[in-house]
Amino acid sequence: MRSSWQYSNIIQQLTTINPYKSHICCCLYRQKVEFNYSICAFLFCRNTTKIQPAGSQLARVLSILHFFNLIGSPKGPTQKMNLFQSITSALDNTLASDPTAVIFGEDVAFGGVFRCTVGLRDKYGKDRVFNTPLCEQGIVGFGIGVAVAGATAIAEIQFADYIFPAFDQIVNEAAKYRYRSGNLFDCGNLTIRAPWGCVGHGALYHSQSPEAFFAHCPGLKIVIPRGPIQAKGLLLSCIADKNPCIFFEPKILYRAAVEQVPEEPYTIPLSQAEILQEGSDVTLVSWGTQIHVLKEVASMAQEKLGVSCEVIDLQTILPWDIETVCKSVVKTGRLLISHEAPVTGGFAAEISSTVQEECFLNLEAPISRVCGYDTPFPHIFEPFYTPDKWKCFEAIKKMINY
Amino acid sequence: MAAVSSMSKMYGLCFHAVRQTAGLKASRLLQRRGFRVTVVQLQQPFDSSLEKPQFPGASAEFVDQLEFIQPNVISGIPVYRVMDRQGNIINPSQDPQLSKETVLNFYQKMTLLNTMDRILYESQRQGRISFYMTNYGEEGTHIGSAAALDPNDLVFGQYREAGVLMYRGFPLDHFMAQCYANADDLGKGRQMPVHYGSKDLNFVTISSPLATQIPQAAGAAYAVKRENINRAVICYFGEGAASEGDAHAGFNFSATLECPLIFFCRNNGYAISTPTNEQYRGDGIAARGPGYGMLSIRVDGNDVFAVYNATKEARRRAVAENQPFLIEAMTYRIGHHSTSDDSSAYRSVDEVNYWDKQDHPISRLRHYMTARGWWSEDDERSWRKQSRKTVMEAFERAERRLKPNPELLFTDVYQEMTPSLNKQRESLWRHVQQYKEHYPLDLYEK
Numbered sequence: 137m138r139s140s141w142q143y144s145n146i147i148q149q150l151t152t153i154n155p156y157k158s159h160i161c162c163c164l165y166r167q168k169v170e171f172n173y174s175i176c177a178f179l180f181c182r183n184t185t186k187i188q189p190a191g192s193q194l195a196r197v198l199s200i201l202h203f204f205n206l207i208g209s210p211k212g213p214t215q216k217m218n219l220f221q222s223i224t225s226a227l228d229n230t231l232a233s234d235p236t237a238v239i240f241g242e243d244v245a246f247g248g249v250f251r252c253t254v255g256l257r258d259k260y261g262k263d264r265v266f267n268t269p270l271c272e273q274g275i276v277g278f279g280i281g282v283a284v285a286g287a288t289a290i291a292e293i294q295f296a297d298y299i300f301p302a303f304d305q306i307v308n309e310a311a312k313y314r315y316r317s318g319n320l321f322d323c324g325n326l327t328i329r330a331p332w333g334c335v336g337h338g339a340l341y342h343s344q345s346p347e348a349f350f351a352h353c354p355g356l357k358i359v360i361p362r363g364p365i366q367a368k369g370l371l372l373s374c375i376a377d378k379n380p381c382i383f384f385e386p387k388i389l390y391r392a393a394v395e396q397v398p399e400e401p402y403t404i405p406l407s408q409a410e411i412l413q414e415g416s417d418v419t420l421v422s423w424g425t426q427i428h429v430l431k432e433v434a435s436m437a438q439e440k441l442g443v444s445c446e447v448i449d450l451q452t453i454l455p456w457d458i459e460t461v462c463k464s465v466v467k468t469g470r471l472l473i474s475h476e477a478p479v480t481g482g483f484a485a486e487i488s489s490t491v492q493e494e495c496f497l498n499l500e501a502p503i504s505r506v507c508g509y510d511t512p513f514p515h516i517f518e519p520f521y522t523p524d525k526w527k528c529f530e531a532i533k534k535m536i537n538y
Numbered sequence: 539m540a541a542v543s544s545m546s547k548m549y550g551l552c553f554h555a556v557r558q559t560a561g562l563k564a565s566r567l568l569q570r571r572g573f574r575v576t577v578v579q580l581q582q583p584f585d586s587s588l589e590k591p592q593f594p595g596a597s598a599e600f601v602d603q604l605e606f607i608q609p610n611v612i613s614g615i616p617v618y619r620v621m622d623r624q625g626n627i628i629n630p631s632q633d634p635q636l637s638k639e640t641v642l643n644f645y646q647k648m649t650l651l652n653t654m655d656r657i658l659y660e661s662q663r664q665g666r667i668s669f670y671m672t673n674y675g676e677e678g679t680h681i682g683s684a685a686a687l688d689p690n691d692l693v694f695g696q697y698r699e700a701g702v703l704m705y706r707g708f709p710l711d712h713f714m715a716q717c718y719a720n721a722d723d724l725g726k727g728r729q730m731p732v733h734y735g736s737k738d739l740n741f742v743t744i745s746s747p748l749a750t751q752i753p754q755a756a757g758a759a760y761a762v763k764r765e766n767i768n769r770a771v772i773c774y775f776g777e778g779a780a781s782e783g784d785a786h787a788g789f790n791f792s793a794t795l796e797c798p799l800i801f802f803c804r805n806n807g808y809a810i811s812t813p814t815n816e817q818y819r820g821d822g823i824a825a826r827g828p829g830y831g832m833l834s835i836r837v838d839g840n841d842v843f844a845v846y847n848a849t850k851e852a853r854r855r856a857v858a859e860n861q862p863f864l865i866e867a868m869t870y871r872i873g874h875h876s877t878s879d880d881s882s883a884y885r886s887v888d889e890v891n892y893w894d895k896q897d898h899p900i901s902r903l904r905h906y907m908t909a910r911g912w913w914s915e916d917d918e919r920s921w922r923k924q925s926r927k928t929v930m931e932a933f934e935r936a937e938r939r940l941k942p943n944p945e946l947l948f949t950d951v952y953q954e955m956t957p958s959l960n961k962q963r964e965s966l967w968r969h970v971q972q973y974k975e976h977y978p979l980d981l982y983e984k
Contacts, residue, residue, distance in 0.1 A: 236761070263764060269794055274753045274787030278795075281757025284742060285692065285771075287764065289757065301783070308747045309754070317735045317743035318726035319950045354951045378953040407956070455956040 212400040220390040222364035222397045223252045223329070226371040227290065229401040231260045234288050237375075239265045241275055241292030241329075249294060250331055250390055276302035276328060280310050283323035283380070290375065293330040296384055297341045302328075303349070310380040311355030324378035327371070332360065332384035333425050334476050334522055339515035345424075345477040345508075350382055351454045351486065357381040357406055358453040360424040364395040369404030370451065377406060386424040409457035411464065415446035418470040418532055421461055421487060423450040426474050426523065433528040440529075443536055453483055461487065462494045469500035470535045474523045479507035501538035504531040615824045617868055618848060619838035623897055625905025627843075634843050634850075638912050644685065644842055645907060646921065648677040648900050651701045653925045654710065655873070657933055658717055658731075662877040666937065667717045669731045673700050675840075675872030678899025679804050681705055682845025683865075686853055687772060692758055693741045694751040694773040697732055698804065698871075702774070706739040710929060714936030721983045726950070727942040748779040752788030752801070756862075759797035763860055770857050772800040772849075777866075778809020780823045789830045792862035799862040800852045801832075804839065806871035811884040824866035832864050839867030840899040870897070943983040944970075 217225060230237050239253060245267040247254035257265040268275050272293055279291035293299045299306070306328070314322035334343045347358050357379050361367035367385065374381035412427070413434055420430040427449045434445035446464050450456055465471045471491055473484035484505040491503060506523040514521050584592060591597050620632045627633045636644075655672040662670040673680065680701025687693075693702055700713065715722035717731040725735060725743060735743025742751070742758075755773030762769045779785060780803055792799045803823040807814055820826065827834025835852070837844045845867055852863035870893040874881045881890070907913035948963045949955070970977050 236764070238760070238764070266795070269787075269790045271783075271787045271790065273783055274756075274791045277750060277753025277784055277787060278757035278760070278791050281694075281754035281759070282761045283757075284754060285758040285761035285765075287761035289761075304747060305750060305753070305784070309745065309750050312745070313743075314953065315950045316725065316729050316733070316745060318724050318728065318946075320724060320735050320737040321742055322953070324953055357952075455952070455958055458958065 212398055214396040214398050216394045217364050217368075217397040218391050218394050219361075219364045219367050219385065220250055220252045222368040222395070223371060223385065224254055224256070225397060225399065226368040226375070226401070227253060227256060228259070229372065230288065230290070230375050231256060231264060233401065236287035237264065237290065238282060238287060239290045239292070240268050240278070242270050242294045243267060244292050248292065250385075250387060252292070252329070252385075252390075272298055272301040273305055276305040276310065279326045279328065280305060280313070280323045280380075283325035284313070284321055287325065288375065289323075289326045291326065291328045293328060295342055295387075296330040296332040296346050297344045299328075299330055299346060306350065306356065306380075306382070307353045311353045313355075313380075315355060322378070323380050326380045327374045327377075327383055328381070329371070329383045329385060331387035331390070333386045333388060334513070334518065335388045336518065337515070338387075338513070339518075340512045343476075343513040343518075345384070345475060347382075347384060347453045347475075348477055348481060348483045348486075351483050353454075355379065356454055358384070359406060359451065360384045360386065360453060361451065362386070362424055362427045362449050363389065363393060364397050366404060366449075366451065368397055369402050370406070372401050373403040373406050376403060381406075384424065388425055389428075404451075407452045407455050407457055409451055409460040410449045411446060411460065412449055413445065413447040415444040415468065417444045417468055418472060418535060419446045419448060419461070419464040419468045420528075420532075421448045421450055421471065421473045422475060423453065426476060429523070429525050430472075430474060430528060433525045433532065436525065436529050437532050441533060441536065443532060445532070450487075456487070458490055458494070462491060465491050465495045466498045469498050470504075471499075472504045472506060472528065472531055472535065474506040474528055476508050476513075476522060478510045479505050480510045482507050501535040504535055506531050609820060615821055615834075615836045615866075617836050617838050618844050619841045620843035620847060621841050621902055621906060623902060625902050625907075625909060627906075632843075632847060634846055636843075636846075638910070640685070641903070641907060642912065644681050645900070645903050645913070646925070647701065647705050648681050648842070648903065649921065650710075650925045650929070651677055651680070651704050652900065653922070654700075654704075654713060654929050657926075657929050658714075659873070659877065661717075661933065662731075667731055669877055670717065671698055671732045671876045672873035673698055675870045675893055675898065676804055676806055677701055678842040678903070679802070679839040679845055679867045679869055682839075682842040683772065683774075683800075683802055683849040683867075686846045686849035688769070688853070690740060690767075690769050691853070692755075692762065692769070692771045694755040694758065694771065695741065695744055696748065696751065696775045696779060696804075697744050697746070698776070698806075699774045700732065700734065703734055703736065703739065703741050706736075706741065708734065708736055708739055708741070710932035711935060712736070714932045715939070718936045718939065719941060720936055720939035721942045722936070722939060723942065726946045728946075749775055749782035749784035749788075751775070752779075752782075752785050753791055754788075755799055755801075756788045756792040756795065756797050759792060759799035759862070760795055763796070763798050768857055770798045770800060770853050772802055772853075774802045774804060776809060777803060777805040777807075777814055777823055778812065778817055780826075781809075781817055789826065789832060789862070789864070793830045793832045796860045797862055798856040798860050800849060800856055801862060801864045802849070803864070803866045804869055805866050806839075806869050808871055808875070808881070808885070810875040810879060811881070813884075822866055822868075824864060827864040830864075832862050834864040834866070836866045836868060839869030840897055840902060842899055842903055869899075872898075941982045944979075 227239055243249055244253045245257050245265060253265055275291050279289040282289035310323050310326060333345050350356050350358050359370050359374055359381060361370045371383055374383050420434060422430045430447050434447050437443040437445050446468055448461060448464060473487050475482055475484055484507055488503040488505060506528045508521055591600060622628055651673055655674060658670045659672050661667050680699055684702040684705035716725060716734050719727035733744040735741060752773055752775060755771050759771040762771055805823060809817055824834045824836040835848050837848045839845060848865050852865055856863050872890060872894050948959050951959060
């Protein structure tokens, strides 16, 4: 499906057939593309802040396209944005194009404690960007109701650690609305955003990664971006998606890196993992902040061990892209999965189990999980707790020598 | 270059479509009413020159006497009623002056609900359906409130509001189909009996968790307010559910966010077995309204006209003023909580009998009708016979019907079918083909 032949074929069609039809081709291929990317203008190097002119490198573009979900930049200007600014930009686009859309949560009116909603109240009005009382179950319940009534609801939970009062509303209500009503009612217009993951000093209650709790719940989509470009594209996909989505934002990355993010709206398909780096010996799977650790580990493994790693950003935790991960493991024979959340019952366990079922005869070594320990997220011990590059590096060494 | 220009054409086309939908939505919003602050502003603006408390959270006068506020300072909220127990109008100014036709419709819906309850309750006892919950004694709250609403008003129910749905015209066949989980069930056989829902009748499908509908109703009311289409939301719940955190969330959100919403609490005395004196210490649910800055009233839930008047006025003002109203309808759950409950373990037969024989919403309305010569013994007999026949016919039709296709086990989890679910579905079918004799395939549609 993702061969360069397909891409050249699509490009050929773009140049020859009518625009509407070629749009459909794109959609068929991309499943959920609502934006058309200008392939010839620019190619995004997704892990850097640079944009490379690609007109002269079309052959190279085509050869590496299948590593990337984005074919190129959407037509239109880009701007330097960090992750929280790209979130703001996505919300801005949504409020501009969808008059039913409302954004609410604790402290969102003045811009949010992480500044993701800065300026939006003034631009779109206090009936569209507003504070709620301090009550997570209320925020999510309210959001479900907004969505059931047909409007677009974007709810903010101030920290993923505080999402648990809303667990019932998310798991028993949002996730089951469509199913239990026989598709009479749904809350697909609901997106819940929450800052997520370690931040260096967050301790027990400002550091958690609770995706696995929700991954056990059919009906939800769970999405975690690794940087500004993905954050905007994936968030816009979540908002457009007709299922309730939880969008976890790696809070340590809010101000970490700046990328050239398109100002216009664009989407990145959900449930599609992205291969960030091709390799032949070990598959490394992660999401959010941890993907940056794994990228570094991949370089270390290449340098110090001569081991070639394939790095996959899962991006959507539920429903996850089994195909991309399994194809990679069939090729490499080894899999390392890493996340900050405790190892027992973490989402790595699910991936590991599925890969074991699908790729048993391809495995050269036991699947390795490098994750948080089965403790609460500790304060001053964070450097020992996190699945850092040295722990991952050691795991790769063991797998290779198994 | 050709590629670029054709891309930009596509781009324009897509944008055009986006703009068109946005335009449509925008035109709906054009007549949006202004957002007024209608609730009394309890918190004064900051003014340091005043010799008054300046705390941002509250302002009143300072006092120099130590005194705790008595919890019963707002106790004894009176119970509004229109009719006495014999069906006489107490204060003519409160008579809703409903036509004979309307009142007969009230009565017929209340008694039809009662008949349906008896038949479905019995059918559960005979093992023909898995579960049931009767509405005995609470018919007045259902019909009185439903009649006061606009059919477009969105209903978030708990699970004991079948009368609301019946008043809106939900056919007996649909009630039965849901309880039998047969192929005609609008909910596709996925939920336990009495979890009704109807998109056409603006009745959001019931879920079992208590009180979850309360903050949802607030959200829906907020969205409805922004649409400005003279539409309100009503949210039903029991006095037990009002103890859930979600109830607090819904009350507080709807008050602060100024939602056109009617909270309708059916205070029927029991949450399964837990009596109200173990459920709360204050003066019922209505007493909580002032704490949230919300207008509240307590009504006699067995007086269908009182319920009607209160709901009608709350509905009118909720929409006109964008604020929530709390109605606490005092009533009595004459039946057991559900078919899984035996209430004789926790309450006396005498108590139940009092409500059943002496203060029943149906008999009160019948007294009213009889006094006006609108209803005779003969009418009663023939209506009872007719309604029983209608219910039995629907019941038999539902029982004969096959169950829904097992394919529906996998659909509607997501809007689209996911690859994993597809795989699981195929695996189920392979398995069922192999072990056919162990699965009741002949009871299901193919």
